[in-house]
Amino acid sequence: MATTQINPTRMELTRLKKKLGTAVKGHRLLKDKRDELMREFLDLVKVNMELREKVEQGIKNANRNFVLAKAGMSDEELRTALMAPKQEISLITNKKNVMSVDIPVYDFKTRSADKNDIYSYGFAFTSGDLDYAVDSLQEVFKDMLKLAEVEKSCQLMAAEIEKTRRRVNALEHVIIPETQEGIRYITMKLDENERSTQVRLMKVKNMMLEQAHKYKEKEKAAH
Numbered sequence: 001m002a003t004t005q006i007n008p009t010r011m012e013l014t015r016l017k018k019k020l021g022t023a024v025k026g027h028r029l030l031k032d033k034r035d036e037l038m039r040e041f042l043d044l045v046k047v048n049m050e051l052r053e054k055v056e057q058g059i060k061n062a063n064r065n066f067v068l069a070k071a072g073m074s075d076e077e078l079r080t081a082l083m084a085p086k087q088e089i090s091l092i093t094n095k096k097n098v099m100s101v102d103i104p105v106y107d108f109k110t111r112s113a114d115k116n117d118i119y120s121y122g123f124a125f126t127s128g129d130l131d132y133a134v135d136s137l138q139e140v141f142k143d144m145l146k147l148a149e150v151e152k153s154c155q156l157m158a159a160e161i162e163k164t165r166r167r168v169n170a171l172e173h174v175i176i177p178e179t180q181e182g183i184r185y186i187t188m189k190l191d192e193n194e195r196s197t198q199v200r201l202m203k204v205k206n207m208m209l210e211q212a213h214k215y216k217e218k219e220k221a222a223h
Contacts, residue, residue, distance in 0.1 A: 008185065044153055077126070106145050
């Protein structure tokens with residue numbers, strides 16, 4: 001804060017003191033928010049790592065079963081078996097607020113509750129490995145959806161942490177120090193003005209006393 005731009009008055013001093021109080025309180029609240037966001041973020045990162053490992057393993061199992069199914073079936077039979085999906089899935093999206101961050105909540109529902117509706121083919125002319133592959137994908141789908149939810153939440157929380165960190169730094173290193181400097185400057189100027197006023201008043205008082213003394217001396221000389 002350039003002190004040359006500050007009007008050194010008591011009204012300005014009062015305004016800066018209120019601003020400093022608000023800035024200090026805001027800094028404390030934002031630091032608490034940043035710390036809580038970091039805690040939530042680290043918990044999500046841990047969940048994300050566990051889910052990713054689980055999903056990668058599930059996809060690896062599904063791929064292995066698809067390779068085995070392909071080995072026991074012709075390409076035409078495999079394409080025909082998977083051409084028309086039987087089950088339908090609807091994605092349900094929602095949000096929840098965590099420390100002022102709206103993170104996504106994903107869920108899904110199937111057209112039919114029958115687990116066998118995932119098989120879009122008859123079992124007479126297909127390999128059992130294809131059943132395992134489709135079943136593996138079904139098992140991993142819920143974890144894949146949860147992983148997408150957690151990864152998006154991590155991105156949003158990381159962005160909010162960075163934004164909060166910038167605000168904390170701005171308050172801590174710019175706004176609060178500049179406001180404190182402004183208060184010191186005004187206080188110093190007001191003190192200087194008060195001392196100057198006292199000096200002037202003392203000079204005026206001395207002049208008045210001196211004039212009164214001279215007036216009395218003249219009156220005595222006249223008598």
